Structure formats: C-alpha cells, structure tokens
Amino acid sequence: KTRWQNQTFATAHGCLPAPRYQQPETILGVQNVVEAARAWKANTWLEMWYHRFTTIGPTFQASSLGRTTIFTIDPENVKAVLATKFKHFDLGPRRMKILGPLTGPGIFTNDGTSWEHSRSLVRPTFTKVQPDRRSGSVEADLQPLFFRLTLDSATELLLGRSFGSLLSPPGSNALRFMHAFDYAQCRIHVHGLRESPALRPFAWIQSLFAAKKKSKFDEACETVHRTLDGSLPSSSREEKEAPGGKEKYVFLHEIANETRDPLQLRHETLNLLLAGRDTTAALLSNTFFVLARRPDIWARLRSEIDQTFEGSIPDYDGLRTVKYIRNLLNESLRLYPVVPWNSRIATENTTLPHGGGPDGRSPVFVRAGQLVNYHLWSMHRMPEHFGPDSHVFNPDRWDDSTLRPGWACIPFNGGPPICVGQQYALTQAAYVVVRLVQQFESIECHDASTPWSEHVGLVTSSRTGTKVSLRPRNMPR
Numbered sequence: 001k002t003r004w005q006n007q008t009f010a011t012a013h014g015c016l017p018a019p020r021y022q023q024p025e026t027i028l029g030v031q032n033v034v035e036a037a038r039a040w041k042a043n044t045w046l047e048m049w050y051h052r053f054t055t056i057g058p059t060f061q062a063s064s065l066g067r068t069t070i071f072t073i074d075p076e077n078v079k080a081v082l083a084t085k086f087k088h089f090d091l092g093p094r095r096m097k098i099l100g101p102l103t104g105p106g107i108f109t110n111d112g113t114s115w116e117h118s119r120s121l122v123r124p125t126f127t128k129v130q131p132d133r134r135s136g137s138v139e140a141d142l143q144p145l146f147f148r149l150t151l152d153s154a155t156e157l158l159l160g161r162s163f164g165s166l167l168s169p170p171g172s173n174a175l176r177f178m179h180a181f182d183y184a185q186c187r188i189h190v191h192g193l194r195e196s197p198a199l200r201p202f203a204w205i206q207s208l209f210a211a212k213k214k215s216k217f218d219e220a221c222e223t224v225h226r227t228l229d230g231s232l233p234s235s236s237r238e239e240k241e242a243p244g245g246k247e248k249y250v251f252l253h254e255i256a257n258e259t260r261d262p263l264q265l266r267h268e269t270l271n272l273l274l275a276g277r278d279t280t281a282a283l284l285s286n287t288f289f290v291l292a293r294r295p296d297i298w299a300r301l302r303s304e305i306d307q308t309f310e311g312s313i314p315d316y317d318g319l320r321t322v323k324y325i326r327n328l329l330n331e332s333l334r335l336y337p338v339v340p341w342n343s344r345i346a347t348e349n350t351t352l353p354h355g356g357g358p359d360g361r362s363p364v365f366v367r368a369g370q371l372v373n374y375h376l377w378s379m380h381r382m383p384e385h386f387g388p389d390s391h392v393f394n395p396d397r398w399d400d401s402t403l404r405p406g407w408a409c410i411p412f413n414g415g416p417p418i419c420v421g422q423q424y425a426l427t428q429a430a431y432v433v434v435r436l437v438q439q440f441e442s443i444e445c446h447d448a449s450t451p452w453s454e455h456v457g458l459v460t461s462s463r464t465g466t467k468v469s470l471r472p473r474n475m476p477r
C-alpha cells in the first residue's frame, strides 16, 4: 500500500496518530534500543515498560531496529487484536522463523487454516485430562524442581510415558533432553533479535560464514529432536492403560489416528511441550516465591486445605472447590504473568479502537505488516483496572464481585487463540499447592533477594529461583 492509500484509509476510519516515543525520525531508534538493553542487563526490562506506559500513555508507537511498532495496554485494543478483529492479525512468519528450528510448524507457529488444523488436533486433549497423582526442614530451590516436574507430567500426557527427570541422574537422556530444550529456548531471543529489519543483513553475513559450522543452538535442537523421535514410535503403542484399568489419555495416541508422519508427530508434540511445560513451572515458582514471604497466605491455605481434604489426596473435582487456591493462582498470574507480553502482525490495513490523538480516544491506524505489541505485565498493574492497591499481592481481591477486569487481565491470552491448556495448568498447579501444603507446616524464604526480579525468557520466572526452607508437618519443634 502506498503512503497515500494508507492516509486515505486512516482518514476514512477517523484515525489519529498515536503518541510517539522518542526519536521517531531515526531509523534505528538507537535511544530506545540502548535504554532497553540497559534495562535488560539490570533485569528491570518489565519495569521499564511499565514506566513507558505510565508516562506516555496506554498506546504509543516507537521505532527500534528499523521497525515502527504499536505498543498497547488498552484492553479494548487487545480485544480487537485477539478477538473482534482476529482475522486482521496473524503471528506472521516471524514466530516460525524464531521458534521453527526448535519446534517445527504446529499450533504455536502456524496461522490460518494450518493453525485451525493444529488447534483441532490439540483441543480434545484438554477436555478430558485430569492430573495423575504420584515425601528435618528441607532447604531447596523449588524452581528447577518445578521445571522437572512439569517436564515429567507433560511427557506423560503427550507421549504416554514420563521422562522421569525428577528421579534421573546427571548425564541421563532425560536431563540431556532437558538441558538442550532449555538452552534452545534461551537462544530463541537472540534469533528473534536477528529477525529485526536493521539486523537482518548482519545475521545473513554471519550465516554465510557459519554455514559449515554447527552452532550450539543447532546441536541443542538436534538433541531435542533425536530424544523425542526415540520416544515417538513406541509410545504410540504402549501404556494405554492407566492404573485402575481406565484407558489413559495420551495426546500422541489421539493424533496418531490422524497422521503417522513422524515429522508431523514430532512437531505437534514439541509445540505442545513448549506451550505447556515451562509456563506451569514458572507459575508455580512465582507463586511459591510469594508464599515463602507471606506466612499469612500460607496459614489461610493450610486451614482451607485441611478442612477440605482432611489429609487425603485431592481429586479433580475437590481441587475446584477451594476458591482460595484459584484466587492465589489468579493473583500470581496477574502480578507475575508468565507470558508478560505478546504480539501480532496486521495482515491488512486496519484500526485499533483507542490510542489516537492527544487524548488517546481516537482510533489508531495499523498498517498491513505492522507489529502490535501488547504488554500484560503493565496492563495487569494498572490502578484503573485493579484499584489503588494494584501493586499489592492480594488473593482476596478476586472475591470482590465488583472486580471485572475482562480484557485487562488475560494471562492465558483471549479470543480464538486462547490457551487450550488453561484448565490443565490451573488444576496441576492447584494439585502441587495442595500436596506441598499437606506435607509441610511452614515455608520460609531462604534467599536474601526480597523483591521478585525478572528472568525473561520465553516465559518469565524469578531470576533468583525459589529458594525456600520447608518444615515438615510432623517434625518436632
């Protein structure tokens, strides 16, 4: 589209430009990049975004690395991108370029009819699954344990057989897979940066020189693919029976009815593993980070859990009855959203309802191909949605019937691409909370760093882990 056509479209739709953030005239937006790089290094990147939104406004444009992006935390805009104008936005080729080497095409990287197909394969899994169950003061960093736990439960669900990483020794296949998967995910951000228009030529030159040499990233992806491929054929036949005689639900068995193509099986499985493993682990580690600092919340949990379950193992329906656990997890996902920002690319010239003009009430023009970033971290902290104590961790706020955040709180995304694993994740996290509270009388922080600080990867978790001291229930005082 020419500039003139864009202008005509914008005028016809009553659009006014969004405020701009610094140096709109420079192609690189060097100042933006420098500021972001400094904040990244200081682990205050999410705070930097909060500051930008609160000083400039809920919707603005900024240039960096050759791209002008619209940034927004306006719930109406987010709703437009994800729901009401869903067809006007895509993940675009960027997501596939970034994640593709690790996961291949699948629900997390596809658009259009391919996405619809992946979604139809994946969705039935989560309408049926229920969590499986599986004991001095204990000092531990819970974070790496949660990451192993969710690797094991995800592989059990997807492949029918847990990798058993929690019980595996160093050097085992399970841990090799885990380290390779973690490493590849860390490097994915660097791949993302190389996709910026301004850095693409450098990435291209580098790839010419590196053409013959396998990078550590390539090796990690190969390890992931090799290990997973080794698990695929046998797991589609084995272990259909769950303990107790009921047929166990295994994702791979279900999609094997649709396709036997080993590459497609690998891709769909890896896409789900990427979506489902680190997210739940990060939710748990962020939640226990807070619990170790809030004995009041732990005491309330104890009382509710003891009353409800009287020491027995919780089942799926029982877990849903303890509202306070749901409140706790909601609050954790509000203040520490594990996917703190997200984006979509406009597939055609379109508009967002708010953000244009000096008062931000006019629509904003979005050019075909333009990136729109929405920031949950900042949106979830806004007093206009959550009241004057919006920065306080308060699970009880979710009992307030006047609290209706709608699109202002979307830790699982919204609209057609809403997370399919939401109920599964919340049930699993609730189960872990109940079992740990049943085993331990108290939890204390075993870490000098009091305020939570960010580790932003594909998911966001506590940078210093979740170092705690747990006192077993039956231990003499």
Ligand code: HEM
Residues within 6 Å of the ligand: 107, 108, 119, 122, 154, 271, 272, 275, 276, 277, 279, 280, 283, 338, 339, 342, 343, 411, 412, 413, 416, 417, 418, 419, 420, 421, 422, 424, 425, 426
């Ligand atoms: C606390 C845990 C979780 C959080 C916060 C979370 C969050 C999200 C978010 C924000 C998205 C949207 C991504 C995007 O479209 O850009 C998403 C999508 C998705 N999630 Fe989750 N997720 C969680 C757990 C899980 C689990 C346990 C699974 C499966 C085992 C899962 C499977 C998926 C899938 C398949 C998608 C892609 C949906 C689609 O594009 O149609 N998630 N999730």
